[in-house]
Amino acid sequence: MKNIVHFEPLTPELYDLYIKVGTEAYNQHYVHLWPQQNTTPYIESSFTNSVLEDEAKNGNTLLYIIRWNKQSVGIFKMTLDAALNSYTAGEALYIDKIYILNEFSGKGIGKKVLHFAMLRAKELNKKIIWLDTMQKGPALNFYLKNGYSVEGKSQVTLPTVLESEKQMWIMVKKC
Numbered sequence: 001m002k003n004i005v006h007f008e009p010l011t012p013e014l015y016d017l018y019i020k021v022g023t024e025a026y027n028q029h030y031v032h033l034w035p036q037q038n039t040t041p042y043i044e045s046s047f048t049n050s051v052l053e054d055e056a057k058n059g060n061t062l063l064y065i066i067r068w069n070k071q072s073v074g075i076f077k078m079t080l081d082a083a084l085n086s087y088t089a090g091e092a093l094y095i096d097k098i099y100i101l102n103e104f105s106g107k108g109i110g111k112k113v114l115h116f117a118m119l120r121a122k123e124l125n126k127k128i129i130w131l132d133t134m135q136k137g138p139a140l141n142f143y144l145k146n147g148y149s150v151e152g153k154s155q156v157t158l159p160t161v162l163e164s165e166k167q168m169w170i171m172v173k174k175c
Contacts, residue, residue, distance in 0.1 A: 003069060005112040007156035010052065010063035018065055019047045022075040029137075033156065033165040041160050046097075062120075066100065068109055074100035076113050078120070084130045084170070085151070093121040095131040114146050121175045128172050135167040143167060148173045 010018055023043055031037040045051065055061045060081050066074035075097060083095030098113050121129050132154050133139045148171040155166040 002121065003107065006067040006070075007064040007113075007116055008067055010056065010065060011142065012053075012056070014065055015049050015052050017072055018052065018063065019049075021065065021072050021101065022097070022099055023047050025074055025101045026100045030134075033134075033161050035162060036158065037126055041158055045158065061096075066109060066113065066163055068104055068107065073104040073109060074098070074113075076116075078117055080120075080124060082130070084128065084172070087128055087130075091126065091127040093129045094127045095129060110142060111146060118175065119175070126175050128174055130170060130172045132168045133171055134165070135169055136165070140169060140171075143171045146173075 004024075008014070026047075027039055027044065030042075031039055031044040034042070040055055051108065052063070055063060055077075060079055062078050062080065065072050065077055076099075077095075077097040079094040079096055081089035082092050083089040084092050084094070095114075095117055098110060100109050100113075131143070131148070133143055150169045151172040152170040154168045154170050156168060
């Protein structure tokens with residue numbers, strides 16, 4: 001069987017699944033960022049019904065459940081118009097979240113997510129796609145291998161993240 005990746009747009013009926021998969025994937029990859037490994041501040045700011053309802057009303061935000069061979073394996077969020085430095089909102093697409101469950105990492109799913117985002121960016125005549133990634137950890141090498149370059153520095157804005165873990169890179173890929 002061929003491994004098929006599908007991006008299912010988020011609907012209210014899928015909120016619970018998005019919250020479950022997103023929370024699990026986030027906790028698998030990022031629990032080390034938090035004092036006592038308590039990710040509650042992030043989960044409450046990203047994975048609740050009210051947050052998803054607000055994001056669904058925002059025509060600039062697109063949310064997806066990532067499916068691999070019909071199995072829910074991750075979540076994906078992008079902001080269609082998001083300025084960065086000299087690029088206007090109309091010129092730049094922002095990848096906000098790519099969270100894939102550990103057991104599905106290394107199967108080419110992340111690469112398909114980046115390709116999907118690039119197709120959308122080209123449809124919208126964007127000049128760049130950009131994202132933030134942790135300075136520590138495997139994601140940086142993944143983005144570099146997929147044609148992204150370091151454009152600058154940023155940091156996690158939630159105040160309770162461990163100070164030693166806040167540093168991020170801004171990554172950019174031209175369309």
